[in-house]
Amino acid sequence: MPESDHPAFDAAAAAPIDDDIEFHEPRRPRRRGIYILPNLFTLAALFGGFYAIVMAMNGRFEQAAYGIFTAALLDSLDGRVARMTNTQSAFGEQMDSLSDMVSFGAAPALIVYEWVLNSLGKAGWIAAFVYCSCAALRLARFNTNIAVVDKRFFQGLPSPAAAALVIGFIWVMDDAGYQGAAQYAGLPWGAFFLTLYAGLTMVTNAPFYSFKDVSFKRTVPFIVIVAIALGIALITIHPPIVLFGLFCAYGISGYGVYVYRKVKGKPVSVISTSTDEPDERGLH
Template sequence: MTDDITPKRPRGIYLLPNLFTTAALFAGFYAIVAAMNGQYVAAPVAIYIAMVLDGIDGRVARLTNTQSAFGAEYDSLSDMVSFGLAPALVVYSWALESLGKVGWLAAFIYAAAAALRLARFNTQVHVADKRFFQGLASPSAAAIVAGLVWVSHDLGLEGETMRWVAFVLTLAAGLLMVSNIRYHSFKGLDLRGKVPFVAILIVVLVYVTITIDPPKVLFGVFLLYALSGPVMTVYLRQRKRRERHHDSDDTGTPPADI
């Protein structure tokens, strides 16, 4: 009888990156609880904190070489709570509830779109162009929905007054998540390499601008980012159409229909 000397794989999970993922999950859960208690400043802020933590956990895992299948799945589940359910329930509690069935349907469409967006991302993560996102990323969509609540509360606007604006914006954010519109992911930026001194100055100016009026600045930035996808799509299509017409004029043959 011979002993089995095959080395056993160690069981367990990496602690450090999953701590940040758990913190992001907690922030998303807290946002839901805060909205239930009518705290419409704490709820959006918690979602923005979850965004920061969600951006940290993946980078920590890569820097410490602690990536794992468990961490990827856990991160997706945390994203679903923090950027799918939490924004939908926060905006529903704040404004959409007054619309009745139409309101909770809009909130559900947003939550379902976030789930579909995350599922599509997970299945295409190894084949997709990392420079672009297909559809609006769920953290950015959550920032728009939560930002509307934060900005409106900061301006003294009640949820019932803003209910139709919230309805349109919630549906739009959900549809953009499951669209085929491409968005820059900014993953091509080399954060570990050397940068010019002026880059550090720009970062300082960005921080200063945000601190001047966080709700308006953050909401405006993410709203512009959400609009950048459709604008660039229309621009690129028009440019391709002009190029096809130009080529047809040079060759004397009409462009082929696509």
């Protein structure tokens, strides 16, 4: 019987060994890392929300307002930084949503409750919970509709703007000297209705301009830079009132756009009819 037909014959073992052949271990799948730069902005925004809660627990509501507005500024930058540096990731998207829930959902609800809503008993904590739950619903809907929404508009009031409405009101009142807000007639109920308005507006279908089509890479007329400088100067005159006024105007702008589109017979939904062209004009 030939060797090759023998059951114990191993052709590979019988083959001559080639010294030039290198044997490598199978490659292990490469572990994906985490981009540092955009997530630093997100973590800083998260810290702003946490800082605001701590300050409110100590009765320092002006510092709490600083924390929320700083978080809103950083939140507006992390996505742009990720796109400009090509460091977008699924991890960053999830981190951003969780940070937003703390800074613009739980934090404003807890702060306004600690400030004055606790004087209303059950009505107070119900208003705070409605705001907090609407923020969670708004963020969940944003994450699931992100591929089919017209990028020029937000579907409902964005959570940073809703937080700015609630905290801006607290900042204005605290700056005006309304210490111990519960003792002033009407102020607790004013905060109650504003909190409900901000929360429920987050889950409406009203289109709020997103400013996402504003590009920092394009050239602009000189007058635009002058307008930005004047805007910064205007804010520095009295930050609490000016910022609160700006966010009040933005907080009702979505309903203005909704009514305008209805009157003109235009579609009012920001959900695109095609996922391939989310910026198309045909909306339903």
